[in-house]
Amino acid sequence: xxxxxxxxxxxxxxxxxxxxxxxxxxxxxxxxxxxxxxxxxxxxxxxxxxxxxxxxxxxxxxxxxxxxxxxxxxxxxxxxxxxxxxxxxxxxxxxxxxxxxxxxxxxxxxxxxxxxxxxxxxxxxxxxxxxxxxxxxxxxxxxxxxxxxxxxxxxxxxxxxxxxxxxxxxxxxxxxxxxxxxxxxxxxxxxxxxxxxxxxxxxxxxxxxxxxxxxxxxxxxxxxxxxxxxxxxxxxxxxxxxxxxxxxx
Amino acid sequence: xxxxxxxxxxxxxxxxxxxxxxxxxxxxxxxxxxxxxxxxxxxxxxxxxxxxxxxxxxxxxxxxxxxxxxxxxxxxxxxxxxxxxxxxxxxxxxxxxxxxxxxxxxxxxxxxxxxxxxxxxxxxxxxxxxxxxxxxxxxxxxxxxxxxxxxxxxxxxxxxxxxxxxxxxxxxxxxxxxxxxxxxxxxxxxxxxxxxxxxxxxxxxxxxxxxxxxxxxxxxxxxxxxxxxxxxxxxxxxxxxxxxxxxxxxxxxxxxxxxxxxxxxxxxxxxxxxxxxxxxxxxxxxxxxxxxxxxxxxxxxxxxxxxxxxxxxxxxxxxxxxxxx
Ligand SMILES: Cc1cc2nc3c(=O)[nH]c(=O)nc-3n(C[C@H](O)[C@H](O)[C@H](O)COP(=O)(O)OP(=O)(O)OC[C@H]3O[C@@H](n4cnc5c(N)ncnc54)[C@H](O)[C@@H]3O)c2cc1C
Numbered sequence: 115x116x117x118x119x120x121x122x123x124x125x126x127x128x129x130x131x132x133x134x135x136x137x138x139x140x141x142x143x144x145x146x147x148x149x150x151x152x153x154x155x156x157x158x159x160x161x162x163x164x165x166x167x168x169x170x171x172x173x174x175x176x177x178x179x180x181x182x183x184x185x186x187x188x189x190x191x192x193x194x195x196x197x198x199x200x201x202x203x204x205x206x207x208x209x210x211x212x213x214x215x216x217x218x219x220x221x222x223x224x225x226x227x228x229x230x231x232x233x234x235x236x237x238x239x240x241x242x243x244x245x246x247x248x249x250x251x252x253x254x255x256x257x258x259x260x261x262x263x264x265x266x267x268x269x270x271x272x273x274x275x276x277x278x279x280x281x282x283x284x285x286x287x288x289x290x291x292x293x294x295x296x297x298x299x300x301x302x303x304x305x306x307x308x309x310x311x312x313x314x315x316x317x318x319x320x321x322x323x324x325x326x327x328x329x330x331x332x333x334x335x336x337x338x339x340x341x342x343x344x345x346x347x348x349x350x351x352x353x354x355x356x357x358x359x360x361x362x363x
Numbered sequence: 364x365x366x367x368x369x370x371x372x373x374x375x376x377x378x379x380x381x382x383x384x385x386x387x388x389x390x391x392x393x394x395x396x397x398x399x400x401x402x403x404x405x406x407x408x409x410x411x412x413x414x415x416x417x418x419x420x421x422x423x424x425x426x427x428x429x430x431x432x433x434x435x436x437x438x439x440x441x442x443x444x445x446x447x448x449x450x451x452x453x454x455x456x457x458x459x460x461x462x463x464x465x466x467x468x469x470x471x472x473x474x475x476x477x478x479x480x481x482x483x484x485x486x487x488x489x490x491x492x493x494x495x496x497x498x499x500x501x502x503x504x505x506x507x508x509x510x511x512x513x514x515x516x517x518x519x520x521x522x523x524x525x526x527x528x529x530x531x532x533x534x535x536x537x538x539x540x541x542x543x544x545x546x547x548x549x550x551x552x553x554x555x556x557x558x559x560x561x562x563x564x565x566x567x568x569x570x571x572x573x574x575x576x577x578x579x580x581x582x583x584x585x586x587x588x589x590x591x592x593x594x595x596x597x598x599x600x601x602x603x604x605x606x607x608x609x610x611x612x613x614x615x616x617x618x619x620x621x622x623x624x625x626x627x628x629x630x631x632x633x634x635x636x637x638x639x640x641x642x643x644x645x646x647x648x649x650x651x652x653x654x655x656x657x658x659x660x661x662x663x664x665x666x667x668x669x670x671x672x673x674x675x676x677x678x679x680x681x682x683x684x685x686x687x688x
Contacts, residue, residue, distance in 0.1 A: 125498070127499070127635075127636065130501070131498040131501035131502060133502060140498070140502065152617075207479075208470070208480070209474075209479060212474070231617075232617065234498075234499065234616065234617075235497065235498055236497055237482070237483065237496070237497055237498075237499070237616065238480075238482040238483075239461075239466050239470075239482055239483075240470035240473075240480055240482060241470075243438070243467065243468070243469075243470035243471045243474070244470050244471070244473070244474045246471060247442070247470075247471045247474035247475060248474055250543075250545065251545065252439065252545040252546070252547050253438055253439070253467075253471065254547070255438070255466075255467050256463065256466075256467070258610065268550065271463075272463075272610045272611070273463040273464075273611070274462050274463045274464075274563075274611055274619070275552075275554045275555065275556075275611060276552065276553050276554040276555040276556070276609060276610070276611050277552070277553040277554075277610065278549060278551070278552050278553075279549070279550050279551035279552070279553075280437070280547050280548065280549050280550065281547055281548050281550045282545065282547030282548075283544065283545060283547065286545075291610075291617075292600060292603075292604065292613075292617060293603070293604065293610060326510075328479035328508060328509045328510040329479055329481060329506055329507075329508055329509075330506065330507050330509070331504050331505070331506050332492060332504075332505045332506060332507055333504070333505045334497075334502050334503070334504050334505075335502075335503050335504075335505075336501070336502070336503070337496070337500055337501070337502075337503050337642075340642065340647075340661045342660070343647070343659075343661075343662050343663035343664055343665060344663075344664065344665070345654075345659070345664075345665045345666070345667060346664050346665065346666050348666070348668075348673075349666070349673055349676045349677050349680050350680065352648065352664055352666050352677065353677070353680045353681060353684055355664055356625070356646070356648070356664070357684060360625075360646045360663065360664075362567075362624050362625040362645070362646050363592075363625075363681065363684055363685070
């Protein structure tokens with residue numbers, strides 16, 4: 115079985131995001147790009163399955179401009195076997211990403227897709243579910259545990275009330291939550307090896323996909339600032355402030 | 364001019380706040396997008412009673428099914444049921460609250476009807492544009508959706524629960540829907556439960572971070588404070604990852620978003636990913652021994668101290684204040 119793992123490049127989660135002067139986007143100069151943390155968790159899970167002998171190959175896939183290849187190479191440095199970059203310079207929304215991933219899935223003989231539950235830039239939490247529906251596959255989202263069976267997989271999901279375990283048939287789409295695993299670091303030899311691993315570049319048009327982005331950002335603004343508060347000296351002052359000033363007790 | 368499907372959570376015949384929030388937002392969208400009717404959907408055991416309740420909020424139609432296929436929530440089954448209502452009731456838009464149910468199946472439903480979805484919105488403008496946070500809340504984006512079918516999921520803290528109005532709508536039972544085998548089965552739950560208020564509904568939230576050091580310290584140090592305040596308990600990712608607190612207590616960008624009257628952050632540094640889930644709280648208190656912790660940049664009241672000394676003291680002081688007041 116081959117496992118397909120989408121990897122998206124996002125600004126480093128430690129970077130302070132600034133908005134450009136006309137509010138049309140974020141300032142990208144000087145930003146460090148990383149692989150979306152949830153996608154790293156997805157790569158790790160796929161590698162674990164391969165290392166157990168339940169998968170033969172892990173393929174990372176991305177969609178975007180040529181430099182999105184950097185994050186695919188990172189996935190390969192972690193241990194993925196090869197990569198597919200769907201090249202496209204325009205705006206990519208969840209829907210377009212999902213259609214590209216689904217098309218790549220259909221070209222190879224994959225048995226599973228493992229992907230992040232959300233990307234930490236647009237925070238939409240949609241792409242995995244969209245891919246599953248486009249391909250008519252079962253979905254098991256927000257996974258904190260994955261147990262592979264014969265023709266099926268048991269997935270423990272992080273839900274609002276706690277944990278829920280579902281059993282779905284394979285092939286399927288699994289999206290990862292934070293507790294699924296702790297992703298390994300790419301080692302130096304891993305990084306060297308990754309440079310020689312095969313990477314296919316496929317222009318979006320060759321997949322027969324018409325980009326049709328239906329969500330447009332009209333304006334970005336910073337969030338409203340909270341007025342600065344103050345430090346209190348002790349518990350007595352805190353309780354008095356909560357009672358008499360804030361009136362929340 | 365089409366109709367709006369409103370997905371309504373229901374628990375054994377009762378509409379929770381998340382459903383009433385969806386009704387409020389659907390009403391706003393109806394105006395902003397010039398839509399015709401609001402079409403509710405309730406699924407699972409108790410859906411019939413929940414549909415009766417939903418009608419008291421002025422929905423035009425509420426479709427329900429208590430079919431065994433919906434007894435346990437499953438993404439594919441719920442998406443198929445909603446698709447059937449969506450088509451038969453001439454909908455071209457849909458709304459759900461962005462809890463783990465709405466997040467899970469709404470995109471799937473959107474793909475079925477070729478809709479575009481805006482996730483986790485916090486505002487609806489009168490011209491039909493929407494507002495949503497991005498980049499862990501560092502950016503507030505005004506967005507526009509185009510195309511024939513538009514979906515939104517809602518951030519619950521940004522909308523008020525609907526109030527009952529007139530009940531003149533129609534209740535309709537959903538006929539049988541083909542659910543493909545890919546829907547799978549739910550084979551187990553491990554619910555955190557407890558008697559404390561629901562994190563996302565609570566008036567007061569007390570959250571613990573990595574500095575809590577153990578599950579036991581949550582129990583011994585934080586729970587008494589929470590109980591003195593009638594508060595829900597939350598946690599940072601670090602506390603959840605370390606196993607001090609269950610997953611569904613995680614507050615933040617990738618956990619739950621809360622906006623209580625009072626949020627007390629105990630031993631939490633204030634990473635942007637945590638702030639994304641609580642900075643709209645009315646009053647924020649931080650207890651942290653590091654005077655430079657970033658949490659103090661957004662806290663209304665900061666107490667620089669060792670939590671193990673001051674939290675028990677605070678618990679007693681609150682008990683005393685409450686019994687005096
Ligand atoms: C993809 C991604 C998603 C994430 N999502 C979330 C999310 O949803 N929610 C979230 O919370 N985080 C999230 N994070 C993690 C976030 O970046 C921080 O790592 C996390 O919030 C830190 O938790 P903390 O404040 O408890 O721990 P720390 O940052 O370690 O802070 C502990 C604090 O406790 C203080 N302290 C220590 N001992 C004491 C004492 N005795 N008394 C008083 N104070 C003490 C210290 O001064 C310190 O400030 C995410 C990260 C990533 C990469």
